[in-house]
Structures are given as structure tokens and as C-alpha cells.
Amino acid sequence: MTEPLVRIEAVSRRFGEIRALEQVSLEIRQGEFFALLGPSGCGKTTLLRILAGFEHPDSGSVTLDDADLLAVPPHRRPVNLMFQSYALFPHMNVAKNIAYGLEREHLPKAEIRERVDAVLATIGLTGLARRRPNQLSGGQRQRVALARAIVKRPRLLLLDEPLSALDKKVRAEMQLELKRLQHEVGITFVVVTHDQEEAMSLADRVAVLSEGRVRQIDAPVPLYERPADLFVADFIGANNLVTGMVGADGLQVPGVGVLPCPVPAAAVGRAATLAVRPERVRLGTEGGLAGVVRDVTFFGGTTRVAVDVTGLDRPLLATVAGATAVALGDKTRVDWSASDAMLLGND
Incomplete structure (x- = not known):
């Protein structure tokens, strides 16, 4: 070095x-x-x-x-x-x-x-x-x-x-x-x-x-x-941030359910914030969270889709390659792999 x-x-x-x-x-x-x-x-x-x-x-x-x-x-x-x-x-x-x-x-x-x-x-x-x-x-x-x-x-x-x-x-x-x-x-x-x-x-x-x-x-x-x-998670690039309580199988969010993420044993029972980048979020999956498309923004090489999910105070963002078939007002589902999310302490 x-x-x-x-x-x-x-x-x-x-x-x-x-x-x-x-x-x-x-x-x-x-x-x-x-x-x-x-x-x-x-x-x-x-x-x-x-x-x-x-x-x-x-x-x-x-x-x-x-x-x-x-x-x-x-x-x-x-x-x-x-x-x-x-x-x-x-x-x-x-x-x-x-x-x-x-x-x-x-x-x-x-x-x-x-x-x-x-x-x-x-x-x-x-x-x-x-x-x-x-x-x-x-x-x-x-x-x-x-x-x-x-x-x-x-x-x-x-x-x-x-x-x-x-x-x-x-x-x-x-x-x-x-x-x-x-x-x-x-x-x-x-x-x-x-x-x-x-x-x-x-x-x-x-x-x-x-x-x-x-x-x-x-x-x-x-x-x-x-x-x-x-602070870094929110300041560097776009990020989906959801606050809840860490359970054995993910982040428990009242009115939403359990969100997938890695769960360190020491974090169970504590308040935390889940962070997942928009490019890691999948649209139109069979599982995941049900939502309604609030906004679609085309950037040329990528499209940013905002999805309103009941129980969350702000929309979840998904970035997909190229154009997308979803339109404003469409019902869809959003999901991500547990390994694509991370937990951050709230202190």
C-alpha cells in the first residue's frame, strides 16, 4: 500500500x-x-x-x-x-x-x-x-x-x-x-x-x-x-430505507410484514433500518409486497419506478434496465433477495 x-x-x-x-x-x-x-x-x-x-x-x-x-x-x-x-x-x-x-x-x-x-x-x-x-x-x-x-x-x-x-x-x-x-x-x-x-x-x-x-x-x-x-446510506446514491424491529427471519415492519435481509444474531429484538438499493429491487414478482406504481421516470439506459406500498411512509424505488412495461397506476409487486439488503443501526 x-x-x-x-x-x-x-x-x-x-x-x-x-x-x-x-x-x-x-x-x-x-x-x-x-x-x-x-x-x-x-x-x-x-x-x-x-x-x-x-x-x-x-x-x-x-x-x-x-x-x-x-x-x-x-x-x-x-x-x-x-x-x-x-x-x-x-x-x-x-x-x-x-x-x-x-x-x-x-x-x-x-x-x-x-x-x-x-x-x-x-x-x-x-x-x-x-x-x-x-x-x-x-x-x-x-x-x-x-x-x-x-x-x-x-x-x-x-x-x-x-x-x-x-x-x-x-x-x-x-x-x-x-x-x-x-x-x-x-x-x-x-x-x-x-x-x-x-x-x-x-x-x-x-x-x-x-x-x-x-x-x-x-x-x-x-x-x-x-x-x-x-447518513452515508441516505447520502450516497438512491436508497430504500425502511425502519422496523429485527426478528429472526428479517425486519418486522408493522402493517407491512417481514422484509428480507441478513439478520445478525446480536441485532434480533432491536430497532434498525433496512437499506436496499433500487437496482436490487425486482418488479412483478409473485411474492414480495403488493403496491401501485406512483411514478415512472425514463433515463435512457435505465428506468426508475416508484411504487406505493401500504404501510410505508414513502414509495419503494426500483431501477430496471432500459424501458419498462409498467405504467402509472398499475398494480405490481416488489421484492429483493435477503443478501441484497443490509441492516443499519438507528443510533
């Missing part, structure tokens, strides 16, 4: 009565794409600003290569931050924008030219070096901002909601571009985002934050398939 580049240990930060971070500990490995994911106000941007040097924690430690990062002023840290707005200089062309940081370090002109040309080739904008930002598309401006950040060859590149200003199609293209670029340049990337799909598609590992605390750190697949708690 790759050695950690950054270690964050028991970091806390408050702003008056607001708890932004509470005893946050995590490690970021050399060369990985790491995502800080969570809703607005969860502390992810505060943590990013601490890494950049724009905030200082009230307690805790942050090291980079086992050296105290908090003791290093922002302009001397081997860390670059790419802002959400890109912050390009409008009066400078692309090449000048990229070269700005190197010129401030008074590097030889030949070295600056060589590094700028190399990074322009990496981001695929060699032919646009003389254009100004207002002559570029949103995706191209994002590439220039990235190039300006990586041309200084930082150990750590921080990205604050880097794709939020792009439309959906360009954002999908730039997700692929960011991943390719990160692998090519070999710099450790840390991205802050509230977009689950963005985090899951970009990152090698994701830290999910809520109310200033880390709820789970994992790779995208186990994070999706084995959420650590109710």
Missing part, C-alpha cells in the same frame, strides 16, 4: 458557536485522487483551507511527508489550490496565465517556456496559447486553471468544486479529463465536492463528512455497497 503523503490527526475548528470540524482524522496517500464529500456546511471546505494554509485549526496536527505543514506559511507550502471560479487573469493570454506563478519565482525564461509548452500539450491546448480567457469555453478555462496549478509541480493539488461552473455534458467530459490528467502528472489531488456522482467517478477514495465529522472513508464501490451508517 502506498505510504500516506498527508496525515490529518484530531483536527478541530470552530467559528464562534459553529463547529466546522470536530476531531477529524484521515490520511491521504501519495499519488491518489482523494475526495472530501458532504452537504453544505459539513466542514469539507474548511479542511481544504487548512491544507492550503488559509485557515488554522484550533487543535490537532497536519503533516506532509511527516513534516509539520501547519508551521509552513501558505506561499511556501508545496500545495496549490484551484479555485471554483478558476480566477484567471482576463488581461493575460493562456500562456501568460500559466506562466505567472513560475515568473513570480524568477525561474529562467527558457525553463518557463519549456514547462508551459509541456503542460499545454498535456491539457490539449497548445493551439490556444495566445487566446485570452474570454475567448475560451468553460471547459477550456478549467483546463487553463488546472495547467496553472500543476505547472508549479506541487506535491498536493487542492480543487474546490472544480466542475460546478460547467454544464452537464462538459462536466462529464472534464471528469474523464481530470482523472486522465491526475494519472499522467502523478500529483496527489484532493477534491471538495457536494456532488456524489462526481466524487464516486473521480476519486480513488472518498471521505464522507457530516456536521464536521468523518462518517466513512472508503473506495467508491464499498462506500456505495456497504455504507457505515444511516
Whole structure:
């Protein structure tokens, strides 16, 4: 396993009565794409600003290569931050924008030219070096901002909601571009985002934050398939969540029946929440729960069907491949295998 580049240990930060971070500990490995994911106000941007040097924690430690990062002023840290707005200089062309940081370090002109040309080739904008930002598309401006950040060859590149200003199609293209670029340049990337799909598609590992605390750190697949708690299960992707009492043969829900799920012996007799992903739910089975189709939403490759089941306070969701034969108002049945569900404690 790759050695950690950054270690964050028991970091806390408050702003008056607001708890932004509470005893946050995590490690970021050399060369990985790491995502800080969570809703607005969860502390992810505060943590990013601490890494950049724009905030200082009230307690805790942050090291980079086992050296105290908090003791290093922002302009001397081997860390670059790419802002959400890109912050390009409008009066400078692309090449000048990229070269700005190197010129401030008074590097030889030949070295600056060589590094700028190399990074322009990496981001695929060699032919646009003389254009100004207002002559570029949103995706191209994002590439220039990235190039300006990586041309200084930082150990750590921080990205604050880097794709939020792009439309959906360009954002999908730039997700692929960011991943390719990160692998090519070999710099450790840390991205802050509230977009689950963005985090899951970009990152090698994701830290999910809520109310200033880390709820789970994992790779995208186990994070999706084995959420650590109710918050993660509800925040990461769509999920069917049903509360009841654990019995020997499943989750007992008053007015509904017994729902299939694995039952750990220690959980019997306790209140719990069953979680089952929509793609694991089957429609039109002979067994299962009877319901009425409340909504059908076609997404092209898949269809999301919402089914009202008597006794449940919200519809069960099922995702099926392609189009579906069921329509609004149809009676149907929903079911899933016990092994496709999981139980989560209610504490």
C-alpha cells in the first residue's frame, strides 16, 4: 500500500458557536485522487483551507511527508489550490496565465517556456496559447486553471468544486479529463465536492463528512455497497430505507410484514433500518409486497419506478434496465433477495 503523503490527526475548528470540524482524522496517500464529500456546511471546505494554509485549526496536527505543514506559511507550502471560479487573469493570454506563478519565482525564461509548452500539450491546448480567457469555453478555462496549478509541480493539488461552473455534458467530459490528467502528472489531488456522482467517478477514495465529522472513508464501490451508517446510506446514491424491529427471519415492519435481509444474531429484538438499493429491487414478482406504481421516470439506459406500498411512509424505488412495461397506476409487486439488503443501526 502506498505510504500516506498527508496525515490529518484530531483536527478541530470552530467559528464562534459553529463547529466546522470536530476531531477529524484521515490520511491521504501519495499519488491518489482523494475526495472530501458532504452537504453544505459539513466542514469539507474548511479542511481544504487548512491544507492550503488559509485557515488554522484550533487543535490537532497536519503533516506532509511527516513534516509539520501547519508551521509552513501558505506561499511556501508545496500545495496549490484551484479555485471554483478558476480566477484567471482576463488581461493575460493562456500562456501568460500559466506562466505567472513560475515568473513570480524568477525561474529562467527558457525553463518557463519549456514547462508551459509541456503542460499545454498535456491539457490539449497548445493551439490556444495566445487566446485570452474570454475567448475560451468553460471547459477550456478549467483546463487553463488546472495547467496553472500543476505547472508549479506541487506535491498536493487542492480543487474546490472544480466542475460546478460547467454544464452537464462538459462536466462529464472534464471528469474523464481530470482523472486522465491526475494519472499522467502523478500529483496527489484532493477534491471538495457536494456532488456524489462526481466524487464516486473521480476519486480513488472518498471521505464522507457530516456536521464536521468523518462518517466513512472508503473506495467508491464499498462506500456505495456497504455504507457505515444511516447518513452515508441516505447520502450516497438512491436508497430504500425502511425502519422496523429485527426478528429472526428479517425486519418486522408493522402493517407491512417481514422484509428480507441478513439478520445478525446480536441485532434480533432491536430497532434498525433496512437499506436496499433500487437496482436490487425486482418488479412483478409473485411474492414480495403488493403496491401501485406512483411514478415512472425514463433515463435512457435505465428506468426508475416508484411504487406505493401500504404501510410505508414513502414509495419503494426500483431501477430496471432500459424501458419498462409498467405504467402509472398499475398494480405490481416488489421484492429483493435477503443478501441484497443490509441492516443499519438507528443510533
